Structures are given as C-alpha cells and as structure tokens.
Amino acid sequence: MFRIGEFSKLTQVSIRMLRYYDDIGILKPAKINNKNGYRMYSVEQTKVLSKIIFLRDIGFSTEEISHALKHWDSESLKKEFKRKEEVIKEAISVEEQKLKKLREAMSEIDDSKDFNYNVVIKSIPFYNVICLRKIVPNYFSEGELWHLLCEHIEKENLNIKDSNHSFAIYHDNEYKENDVDIEVCIVTEENGIEKDGVTFRKTDAFDLVGSTMVYGPYENISGAYKSFVNWLDENNQYEISGMSMQVCHKGPWNEEDPKNYLTEIQIPIKIK
Template identity: 60%
Template sequence: MFKIGEFSKLTQVSVRMLRYYDETGLLKPAEVNKYTGYRMYSSKQIPILNKILFLRDTGFTVLEIGNALKHWDNDYIKQELKVKEKETEENIKLENQRLAKIRTAMNDINKKQISIHYSVTLKSIPSYDVISLRKTIPDYFCEGILWQELCDYIKAERLNISEENYSFAIYHDKEYKDKGVDVEVCIITNQKGINRGNFTFRQTDPLEKVACSMVYGSYENISPTYMSFVHWLEENNQYEITGISRQVCHKGPWNEADPNKYLTEIQIPVKLREKL
C-alpha cells in the first residue's frame, strides 16, 4: 500500500487530482487509515487510473468517465470514442474558423484596413431550367453534401448533364439560421427527366433586379460580404429586399486548388420601395 504522496510520485498524477478523483467517486483510495485519515492506494488501482487518464485526455467529462468505467467493454468504449471523435472534429472546425478570423483581423490591422469594403452591382437574372436537390441540412457548411448527392445522382441515372454546367444554390430560409437550414442546389440543364424524391427538374423564377457582390477568397469571406449589404442598403435606401438569396460559386474546390482564389457571387433580390 502507498500513501497518497508516494502513489502520486510513482503514477505522475498530482495529489490534487487524486483527491479530486476521490471526491468525484472515480478513484477512491483502497483504504483510509482510521487513525490518521491517510489515503492509501494499491498497485491494483493503476489500471483504473490509466483508464481515467486516457478518457480525460480524449475529452471525456467526469460524468462520462464514470459511466465508461461502469460499462467498460470494447464495444461500449468504441461507440463512445466515435461520439467524442465527432465532437472533436466539430471543435477543430470551429477553432480553425476562429483562427482564420484572428489572422484576418491581424492582417487588416497591419494594412490599416479595418473597414468594410464592398462593391455591389444591380442586374436581372433570367429563369433557368435546372435539376435541383432541396433538403434541410445541419448548417451552411454542409452544403457540399448536397452537391455531392446531386452529382452522384446524375452519374447513377446516367444523365447527360455536366458538372461543369452553370450552378447555384438557393437559400429558402427568410432569416439566418444556425441549424436546420433549407438549401436547394441547382445545375442548369436542357435535359428533361422524371422527378424522384428530392431530385427535381424544374424552372427557377426570373429575378427582375438583384444586388450582387463578388466574394474573393475562401468561404470565410462570405459572412462579412453579407454584412456589407447592410451598408449598401442604407446608402441606397430606395431599395428593399424582396426575396431569398442565391450564391453562385464560379471558382471552388472542384476547379480551384487554392482557397484564396475561390470566387463566389452573392445575389439578393431587391426592388424599389413604393413611394408613399
């Protein structure tokens, strides 16, 4: 048996953490001296401690560690690790987005460019014959899944439609949503076909007037560009938004290896305000 200090030194786990594991019920001392109150540990507890340390280092909470220790078997741990893997991937994505914003801010400070630059033009958009796929997806970053599904469907059905055809996405929600976004991806085609499930051959509505802005560089630049429309609409208050937005990816992962050279066009339908 080892005193807590001895056990701490041999296992390279601080006394503070051993006491914490005792308090939370993860690792109780093998014995507590009834006269001195000293916590005593056994070598037989090292495998349990190693499990705790492994789970802690892979991001498990105290509650999750406790549940894992109670249900420890290969299938249960594999399933829990898969869940933690997905959570970690999401956290990495969020942290990379945060890092990109930090680097952009630092670059803007160095260049003394902390202001919103935008160039908005007005044009009309004709009606298009398209094959489209519309679904509610977890968030805007999952849009690529829809494009992949649509391209896979075209190949599976052996449709004579090139992935290089003019394509765009329509965002059917009237407001920005963090989760559960309604997105339709469209590829222009003259071919007619039978609608199956969410795969639809249809004609899009013509847009008499849209405010357009080009986004150069990675997709992280899209959000600030949307904000620039606020300034444009304030300066051109004779216009008001009248419909749902579209995005046209002129250059993206499929035809450009460098994200800094991506080119995306944002289109927001507008109309002249009625005079009172």
Template identity: 50%
Template sequence: MFKIGEFSKLMQVSVRMLRYYDEIGLLKPGKIDKYSGYRLYSIEQIPILQKIILLRDIKFSAPEIAFALEHWDEHFMIQQLENKKEKIQAEIRLEEQRIDKIKIAINAFKNKEIITNCNVSFKSIPSFIILSLRKVIPTYNCEGILWTELSRFVEQEHIEIVRQSNNNLAIYHDEGHKDADVDVEVGVMVKKIGKNKDGFTFRETEKIDRMACMMVYGPYENIGLAYQSFAYWLEQHAQYKMTGLNRQVCHRGPFEEKNPNNYLTEIQMPVIEKSKKIH
C-alpha cells in the same frame, strides 16, 4: 498499500486530483486508516487510475469517464473513442475557422480595409431547370456535404448538366441567418426535367426581375464581409429593399481550385424598389 502522497508521486497525479476523484466517486481509496484517517491506495487500483488518466487527457468529462468505467469492454470503448475523435475533429475545424477570421481581421486592420463599400450590379435572372438537393444541415459550413452528394448523384444517374461556369447555385430558405440547423438547397442547371429520386428534385427556379449581384474573391470567409458591405450599400441606396431568397453561385471553388485565394463566389440578392409592389 500506499498513502495518498506516495500514490500521487508514483502515478504522477496530484493529491488534489486524487481527492477530487474520491469526492465524485471515480476512484475511492482502497482503504481509509481508522486511526489516522489517511487515504490508502492499493496496487490493484493502478489500472483504474490509468484508465481515468487516459480518458481525462482526451477530453472525456467526469460523467463520461464514470460511464466508460462501468461499461468497459473493447467494442464499447472503440465506439466511445471514435465518437470522441469526431467531436474533437469538429471542434478543431471550428477553431481553424476562427483562426481564419482572425487572420482576415488582422489583414483588414493592417490594410485599413474593413469593407463598407461594395460593387453591386443588377441582373435579370430567367427561370431555368435545376436538379437540386435540399436539406437541413448543422451549419452553413456543411454545405460542401450537399455538393458532394449532388455530384455523386449526377455521375451515377448520368444526368446531362449545362456546361458553363455559373451552372450551380445554393439557395438559402431560412428567413434570416441561423447559427445551426440551416435550410439549404444546392442545385445544378440541367437540360431537361428528369425523374425525382431519393430526395433529388428536378424543378424550375423562379424568375427574378432585379437581382443585386456582388462578386466575392478569395476564401469563403470573405463572404460574411461581403454581406455586411451589402448592408452599407442598401443604406446608401434607400430606394431598394431585399425580397425573396438570396442565392450564391460558385464560379470557382474547391472543385476547381486548390488555393482558396482563387475562389470566386457570386452573391445574388433579390431586390425591389420600395415604391413598387411584388406581384
């Protein structure tokens, strides 16, 4: 058997970690010398420690490692590794989004372009027929999943859509911004009402008499800054207030452009004059 220091050298694991694994019950010494109190490890414990090291290095927590060791078999571990891979990929996407925000902030500071002004135009938006899909999704960044499902349904059902650059819209049904479990509806303009199926719904949109509209150029990360600049616009134009559900129209996006710098998104915010009442 090996003393803890010897086992540490051979397995390239610190003595501190071996003692920690002993304390939490992941890897108890094979034997403790009754005279010296030394922790002793056997050759049979090497495969167990190898499994612990593998799982530790791919971000399994101590409880997850303990559970995996208790249920170790090929089918179970493949599923556990797939789950961990998906979780890490989601974390990577989140970190990449944070990096993009950092880049935008750096450019803004360099160019002194922290936006407080925006160009707002008014439109009267008529009611029109859309085919829509509305779901609660994990975050706003998952909206692309809805668009993919909607596009697939349009193709499979041979639905005739209105062919124009602004024939699609996303409507956000939550009262305020949410960090998770967001209620989003995506839709495309169609020429006629069809039969609802599998969560896909044909409906007429609401007519909006006065819609405040802003064009946002570049990657979707710019949209947050545009909403913030709209807050400054409302402060400067105190006669208006927001009402109803905001929309976004994609004029150019990932389906048309490979370069995010070429994206063009229109933010639409219903507003009324404060002196007027909603009918």
C-alpha cells in the same frame, strides 16, 4: 500499504486530487484506519490511478472515466476512444476557425484593410432547371446537395454538363445556424423522372437584382452580405424583394486553390 501523503509523493498526484477521486468514487482508499481515519492505499492502486490520469489528460470527464474503468476491455475502450477522438477533432475545428478569424482580424488591423464589395444592378431571366431542395444541417452542407443532384444526373443518364450554369437559392427569410432550406439548380432543357426530391421547374425572372462578386474562399461571402447592407443604406430607394442566390463561377470542381474561387451573390431588389 501507504498513507495518503506517501501515496501522493510516490504517484505525483496531490492529496487534494486523491481526496476528490475518493469523494466521486473512482479511486477509493484500499483501507481506512479505524483508529485514526487515515486513508491507506495499496501498490495495486497505482495502476488504477495511472489509468485515471491518462484518461483525464486526453479529455475524459469524471463520469466518462468512471465508465471506462468499469469497462476496461479492448472493445469498449476502442469505442470510447473513437468517440472521444471525434469530440476532440470537432473541438479542434472550432478552435481553428476562431484562430483563423483572429489572424484575419489582426491582418486587417495591421494593414488598415476595409473590404468593400462593389454592388451592381442587373436583371436575370427565368431559367429551366433541374433542382434539388432540402433542409440541411447548415450552410456547409450545400455541397452534399450538389453531390446528390450530380449523382441523380449520372444515374438517369441526363445530358447535363459540368459547364451548365448553376446556382443555389436560399429559401429562409433569415440567417439560420441550422436546419437551412437550400435549393441547388442547374440550367438545362432536359427533362426526366422526378424522384428522390429532384424536380424540373422554371425559376423566377427578376428585373432588378443587386449583384456582387466575391473573390477567394467561401469564408469571404459573409463580408459581401455585410457590404450589401451598407449599399442598401446608401441606396435607400431600394429594398430586398426575394431570396438570395449564389452563383459559383469557380469552385473546388474547377479550381484547386480557394484563393481563386469566384462566387456571385445575387439578391432581388425593388424600388420602394
């Protein structure tokens, strides 16, 4: 048996942490001396402590550590490690996005960049389209809608090619962090069975549309919308009159390098 100080030196874990582990119940002393109240630890407890340190270092909370210690078998551990892997991957993704934005900000400061997107006014006709509209978790889920629509086209053996004009319509009246209402459309004169949310319809025509081209990865799109705010402020005789649309002229299906993506933002407008 070892006193807490001795156990601390041998395991390289501070007395403060050993007392904390005792308080929360994941590593109780093997024995407490009735005469002087000293916490006493056994050799066998070094193995338990090693497990605690390992789990702590890979991001397990004290509650998760307690659960893992009680279920220390291969199947339970694999399940817990897989769950923690997904949590860590998500955290890494979030931090990578922060790092990317930070680097872009530093680049703009260094180069005194101020991205401006040229807005032009045009009209767009109505289109006969095959479309799929769903509420999806976020804007990045739009790709799944395109996948489902193309899968339907292939399954129903419709004569619609990848080269057909396509676009997405965003039906929410505001920017949303989640539960986004998106409709993906492909222009076609084909008709067929409507099922699984896939429909055929005629889109609206617009006499006036503010249009701007976005070159490069999809992360640049937010900057285009901000430029459109400035354009409306400078051209205050116009106001927004409909849902925004995105036409992807070049994307992952026909361009390997995101730097060469080409996306057109279309926002219906009207004279006040």
